[in-house]
Amino acid sequence: MVIFLSIGWPTGLCCDIWKGVRNVMYGGNANFYNIEVSEYAAVVDALAAAAGAQTWVLPSVGPDYGKLMDQAAILRTRDFPTAMLLPMAFPYTDAGLADGVRRFTDRLGRPAVLYIKAANYLAPATLAQLIEEGRIVAVKYAVVRADPAQDDYLAALLQEVDAQHVVSGIGERPAIVHFRRFGLKSFTSGSVCVAPRGSMQLLRSLQAGQFEQAERLRATYMPLEDCRDEISPIRVLHEAVTLAGVADMGPMLPLLSGLDAAERARVAPVARALREQDGQATRLP
Incomplete structure (x- = not known):
């Protein structure tokens, strides 16, 4: 699961972030890549039933064309406001991907x-055209850079697309740089599943222009984010939720697997420390 922390979601879909995390996205961290189409309806229905009345739930689809089209037919009969297209892998072309987006959104409605x-996943001009056609409402941008301030592809996208459509999609690590240098007003977080208050305070600090405080808050997430980057973002987060005492996540669905004993020993104290720090954070009003 990834959670959108949003200062200004395009088209007014974002709920009031001042009252807490309200936008919940099930994508890579939720291992939606490996959910069977035959169980997809039951899964998304369970997520909708578990959500609060003010919670905005965003399921994901794909990544292959056949799967996303079958899932579009399922989602069309449900009330989710949109769905996220998981990243396509080889083989695909720019024109073919755009055609797939058009067919998917036609079926989804x-x-x-x-x-x-x-x-360079999609050409900036192609993305701009899909947004102009009303087929793409937002982009989760998650291209990892050694220095997030140096990102020619993101800069090129923003030459064609208004920043309001682009969400910083790699957690707390690049969120401040993406906000200050590129004007991205929203970010997604996986570690927020362990420590929601700190991420919400980071968001509020960015909005208020309190960048030193934002940097301090960001720093508390870096030990867990380092584990995720060095071992596996999805697998570490899955185990961290259990090891921090948030919830028993159970085993991972194939084609992924859990951490080994040494990796768990490394992640456990980091996850627990982050949750403890978050418990000491000032509660949101």
Whole structure:
């Protein structure tokens, strides 16, 4: 699961962030890549039933064309406002991906969120055209850079697309740089599943221009984010939720697997420390 922390979600879909995390996205961290189409309806129905009245739930689809089209037919009969297109892998072309987006949104009857995880995944002009057509409502931008301030692809996208459509999609690590240098007003977080208050305070600090405080808050997430980057973002987060005492996540669905004993020993104290720090954070009004 990934949670959108949003200062200004395009088209007014974002709920009031001052009251806490309200936008919940089930994508890579939720291992939606490996959910069977035959169980997809039951899964998304369970998520909808478990959500609060003010919670905005965003399921994901794909990544292959056949799967996303079958899932579009399922989602069309449900009330989710949109769905996120998981990143396509080889083989695909720019024109073919755009055609797939058009066919998917036609079948869904709603615009979609595009997940960009690789540089040059889609040409900036192609993305701009899909947004102009009303087929893409937002982009989760998750291209990892050694220095997030140096990102030619993101800069090129923002030459064609208004920043309001682009969400910083790699957690707390690049959120401040993406906000200050590129004007991205929203970010997603996985570690918020362990420590929601600190991420919400980071968001509030950015909005208020309190960047030193934002940097301090960001720093508390870096030990867990380091584990995720060095071992596996999805697998570490899955185990961290259990090890921090938030919930028993159980085993991972194939084609993924859990951490080994040494990895768990490394992650456990980090996850527990982050949750403890978050418990000491000032509660949101």
